[in-house]
Amino acid sequence: MNKVLIPTKLSDVAANTLKTAGYEVIQDADTPLDVQAASHPDTVALIVRSEKVTPEIMDSLPSLKLVIRAGAGYDNIDIVYARKKNVDVMNTPGANSNAVAEEVMAMILAYYRHLVQADTTTRAGLWEKKKYMGSELTKKTVGIIGLGNIGRNLVKRLQGFEPTLLGYDHFLARQRALNIGVTPTSIEDIFSQCDIITLHVPGGPSTHHMVNAELISRMKDGAVLINCSRYGVVDEEALAAAKAAGKTIGYLTDVHPKDAAGEKPSAAVADLLLPHLGANTREANTKAAKRAAEQMVAYFSDGDTSCVVNGESPNGL
Numbered sequence: 001m002n003k004v005l006i007p008t009k010l011s012d013v014a015a016n017t018l019k020t021a022g023y024e025v026i027q028d029a030d031t032p033l034d035v036q037a038a039s040h041p042d043t044v045a046l047i048v049r050s051e052k053v054t055p056e057i058m059d060s061l062p063s064l065k066l067v068i069r070a071g072a073g074y075d076n077i078d079i080v081y082a083r084k085k086n087v088d089v090m091n092t093p094g095a096n097s098n099a100v101a102e103e104v105m106a107m108i109l110a111y112y113r114h115l116v117q118a119d120t121t122t123r124a125g126l127w128e129k130k131k132y133m134g135s136e137l138t139k140k141t142v143g144i145i146g147l148g149n150i151g152r153n154l155v156k157r158l159q160g161f162e163p164t165l166l167g168y169d170h171f172l173a174r175q176r177a178l179n180i181g182v183t184p185t186s187i188e189d190i191f192s193q194c195d196i197i198t199l200h201v202p203g204g205p206s207t208h209h210m211v212n213a214e215l216i217s218r219m220k221d222g223a224v225l226i227n228c229s230r231y232g233v234v235d236e237e238a239l240a241a242a243k244a245a246g247k248t249i250g251y252l253t254d255v256h257p258k259d260a261a262g263e264k265p266s267a268a269v270a271d272l273l274l275p276h277l278g279a280n281t282r283e284a285n286t287k288a289a290k291r292a293a294e295q296m297v298a299y300f301s302d303g304d305t306s307c308v309v310n311g312e313s314p315n316g317l
């Protein structure tokens with residue numbers, strides 16, 4: 001019987017679907033993956049969320065054939081090593097898109113209307129109505145960098161606010177961007193012209209510090225930058241320096257080096273800082289679990305490799 005490890009908090013839909021299809025499933029979100037791997041060396045497949053799948057983990061599982069990231073990005077899996085070992089890697093692009101797009105909407109509205117601070121001070125007995133003068137999202141110019149599943153979903157969520165939408169994506173043809181209501185624009189012009197700029201690109205070397213001091217210097221006073229993609233896409237030290245020099249820009253993010261929030265630049269420079277909550281909805285978790293299990297069954301039963309990722313950069317964020 002094929003043994004699958006799910007060392008993460010994932011909807012039961014995955015384990016149930018796999019068990020019905022005849023797999024042996026061990027789901028344990030409390031024991032570290034290396035410990036589980038050592039106890040189950042006959043594992044053929046893994047479904048992970050943010051657990052790191054390192055060369056050591058793969059070496060400890062000689063029967064491993066498939067690793068599925070229940071999510072869009074797969075930068076926690078050493079894909080180069082996986083290829084060397086003939087281990088296929090899949091993600092579940094699209095399962096999280098709605099959840100992340102809704103998180104971005106919530107962040108913009110919470111920031112524009114000072115909801116987090118106003119809740120805190122009102123609970124403390126203050127009535128600071130005058131202090132919390134807000135802004136409206138309606139008719140703002142919004143720049144979306146990365147028009148994959150999440151970026152395109154966000155376009156739909158924003159449209160009720162009658163925005164001007166500018167977008168940048170290497171992979172999306174100009175006409176397709178125009179068809180969804182987005183004007184293709186250079187990154188430089190997006191930074192110069194937008195009230196809100198939101199990043200939906202993969203992490204990794206190709207996007208490391210993509211938002212640098214030069215782009216930050218182009219931002220208009222009062223503009224807001226949102227990073228719910230990956231830590232490292234924004235040069236946060238450059239951002240902190242620009243803010244310290246008096247630039248009035250907002251920074252809303254849900255990414256930071258895990259375990260170091262509070263110490264690293266994000267905490268000091270962010271106006272809203274969340275623990276990568278984007279995909280954290282019951283609906284997205286269920287969708288990702290269901291897709292991961294179905295992809296696995298199709299892979300082992302029918303040899304379906306159509307969901308195997310073939311680049312280092314995740315497409316579909």
Ligand code: MLT
Pocket residue numbers: 050070071072073074096229276278279280
């Ligand atoms: C993803 O890559 O799926 C998103 O960033 C959400 C997540 O990692 O939880």
